[in-house]
Amino acid sequence: MNLKRSKQRDSIKEFLASRKDHPTADIVYMNVRQSFPNISLGTVYRNLTLLADIGEITRLRVGDGIDHFDYDTSPHYHFVCSMCGSVSDLNLPVSSKMTEAAKEGFEGEIEGQVTYFYGRCNKCIQKSGCQSALQHGLPD
Amino acid sequence: MNLKRSKQRDSIKEFLASRKDHPTADIVYMNVRQSFPNISLGTVYRNLTLLADIGEITRLRVGDGIDHFDYDTSPHYHFVCSMCGSVSDLNLPVSSKMTEAAKEGFEGEIEGQVTYFYGRCNKCIQKSGCQSALQHGLPD
DNA sequence: TTCCTTGCAAATCGTTTGCATAATG
DNA sequence: CATTATGCAAACGATTTGCAAGGAA
Numbered sequence: 001m002n003l004k005r006s007k008q009r010d011s012i013k014e015f016l017a018s019r020k021d022h023p024t025a026d027i028v029y030m031n032v033r034q035s036f037p038n039i040s041l042g043t044v045y046r047n048l049t050l051l052a053d054i055g056e057i058t059r060l061r062v063g064d065g066i067d068h069f070d071y072d073t074s075p076h077y078h079f080v081c082s083m084c085g086s087v088s089d090l091n092l093p094v095s096s097k098m099t100e101a102a103k104e105g106f107e108g109e110i111e112g113q114v115t116y117f118y119g120r121c122n123k124c125i126q127k128s129g130c131q132s133a134l135q136h137g138l139p140d
Numbered sequence: 141m142n143l144k145r146s147k148q149r150d151s152i153k154e155f156l157a158s159r160k161d162h163p164t165a166d167i168v169y170m171n172v173r174q175s176f177p178n179i180s181l182g183t184v185y186r187n188l189t190l191l192a193d194i195g196e197i198t199r200l201r202v203g204d205g206i207d208h209f210d211y212d213t214s215p216h217y218h219f220v221c222s223m224c225g226s227v228s229d230l231n232l233p234v235s236s237k238m239t240e241a242a243k244e245g246f247e248g249e250i251e252g253q254v255t256y257f258y259g260r261c262n263k264c265i266q267k268s269g270c271q272s273a274l275q276h277g278l279p280d
Numbered sequence: 281t282t283c284c285t286t287g288c289a290a291a292t293c294g295t296t297t298g299c300a301t302a303a304t305g
Numbered sequence: 306c307a308t309t310a311t312g313c314a315a316a317c318g319a320t321t322t323g324c325a326a327g328g329a330a
Contacts, residue, residue, distance in 0.1 A: 067320085114203060
């Protein structure tokens with residue numbers, strides 16, 4: 001399976017690299033369309049999946065049913081706002097202690113763990129004088 | 141929002157209580173259908189959502205894009221097999237240390253965290269012999 | 281010229297919802 | 306009786322896929 005460069009894929013990578021939040025496929029689509037008005041959603045999905053498969057980006061599944069994508073593939077934790085759904089990086093050292101602990105007495109191979117934190121982001125706290133009914137599908 | 145008992149809902153709860161794995165809506169549907177041949181998938185979804193909302197069961201989102209449901213609402217960790225997709229309980233004490241650590245220096249409210257472990261379950265290890273890392277998101 | 285990539289549209293998958301009818305309290 | 310729950314089917318949103326045409330090596 002040999003890769004051939006494409007301007008669309010380059011543009012998708014470039015856009016992702018420019019953002020510190022973690023855009024969804026649709027956000028990527030809307031933005032890349034400004035440089036490539038004819039690009040299709042399918043192409044965006046195909047490239048995001050491909051880039052994730054070869055390890056150039058990370059696919060984030062944070063429980064809202066929508067995939068988010070992160071240009072930063074180094075291990076770090078994420079925070080998900082239950083009100084607005086925004087995803088951001090957390091400044092918290094990554095520890096493998098829990099994974100190690102989980103291996104104890106488990107008959108099977110534990111390769112890793114997924115952890116994300118949820119709550120209310122700063123912006124939503126400040127807005128919250130007015131009550132927002134919009135809840136995301138995160139466990140309470 | 142008053143509840144009225146229904147045989148279908150009882151049956152769904154009963155089925156869920158009988159399983160230590162964490163069935164999807166479809167699995168619940170297929171099984172409950174043996175007692176209620178006319179039950180619809182919609183009813184199963186409606187009841188699972190309702191039960192999760194009132195806290196009688198837990199909705200599990202483990203990154204496979206399919207919701208799993210757990211009759212056990214007490215806090216505990218889960219293991220997801222990357223090969224067969226099965227979800228099982230882990231015998232690992234729940235700690236809030238990570239959540240506490242995450243709150244440090246974060247401008248926003250962290251309410252909790254979601255953690256699950258992944259790898260290969262015992263059954264899949266025995267079936268797969270030597271070929272190990274091949275199935276893991278690598279391009280074909 | 282090979283075969284990877286694209287745009288487009290249709291298809292898929294899990295889940296939700298509108299509606300008329302049935303069941304519950 | 307006033308509501309809530311159901312079965313059915315259609316609608317939904319996110320993602321994938323088949324195909325013919327375009328583009329890179």
